[in-house]
Amino acid sequence: MDRVLSGMQSSGKVHLGNFVGALQNWVKLQDRYDCYYFVADWHALTTGYTNPSALHESVTDLLVNFLAAGLDPDRCTIFLQSRIPEHAELHLLLSMITPLGWLERVPTYKEKQQELQDRDLSTYGFLGYPLLQTADIIIYRAKYVPVGVDQVPHLEISREIARRFNNFYGEIFPEPDALLTEFPKVPGVDGRKMSKSYGNAIYLSDSPKEVEQKIRTMTTDPARVKRTDKGDPENSPVYQLHKVFSTKEELAQVADGCRTAGIGCIDCKKILIKNVFAVLEPIWTKREALLNNPDQLRGIIEKGNDKARNVAQETMQLVRKAMGLY
Secondary structure, three states: OOEEEEEEEOOOOOEHHHHHHHHHHHHHHOOOOEEEEEEEHHHHHHHHOOOHHHHHHHHHHHHHHHHHOOOOOOOOEEEEHHHOOHHHHHHHHHHOOOOHHHHHOOHHHHHHHHHOOOOOOOOHHHHOHHHHHHHHHHOOOOOEEEEOHHHHHHHHHHHHHHHHHHHHHOOOOOOOEEEEOOOOOOEOOOOOEOOOOOOOOOEOOOOHHHHHHHHHOOOOOOOOOOOOOOOOHHHOHHHHHHHHHOOHHHHHHHHHHHHHOOOOHHHHHHHHHHHHHHHHHHHHHHHHHHHOOHHHHHHHHHHHHHHHHHHHHHHHHHHHHHOOOO
């Protein structure tokens, strides 16, 4: 089967947006491709290098959520980036051939600097993020990387770097193609895109009480001051979450109820809570079992690390020979 590679930064807890936008798709792909999924703990240090104390907890949470969401270590390879030192070696070698201007023109380079002005991001680690990302992908000679349409430009630099390497040293790496995926936008409890940095997320690790409280206190259409006031569902963050988690029939019901004042906002939220719980309850059950069995979790990740390391070592033997380093 063709190989797929994707990873997720261990920069905080996993929320519903991550689950709907990435993990659900990863679960589907593991039956159609040779999938490699990793926890990107080195990447987390590119912006969070001053707070390493939270890294270990985030790594554990991410691994638990990978498995609780449905990734099966018998059908895909799950591993930890920092346990495969060949990533760092390839990153170093790619830095020898990559023009500085390529890195400076990456769209997220300046965007992130503007977004995270409370941090000093004038470091090589942050500038060289696309090189490490490229190494992550091409060291497994992955054919596909699952991305949304808006992320295709970010993958293009990896294709350019692989192409440049091949032009210098021979055809070692396939140029990774985007496996286009429709990622539904999951709004946070304040209506903006769900994000850890916005503090508006519902996390997979939240308790049932926390999830219910977050949804119950969400704002709705400001036009509905009283129960009898009519509103526009499109102006309600609650309705936007209904679009992701509720059935078509329920969506029509709450939309009509909002426009006619036939349903109150509390009842609208109760339907959403029920549907979000239906998604989270099996995850909560699996999370608890995994957290209560650290030896099982350790065994799964060590098995995945070993498999990933073997592939990465094979690739680096080819790279070293091609570059005259053997």
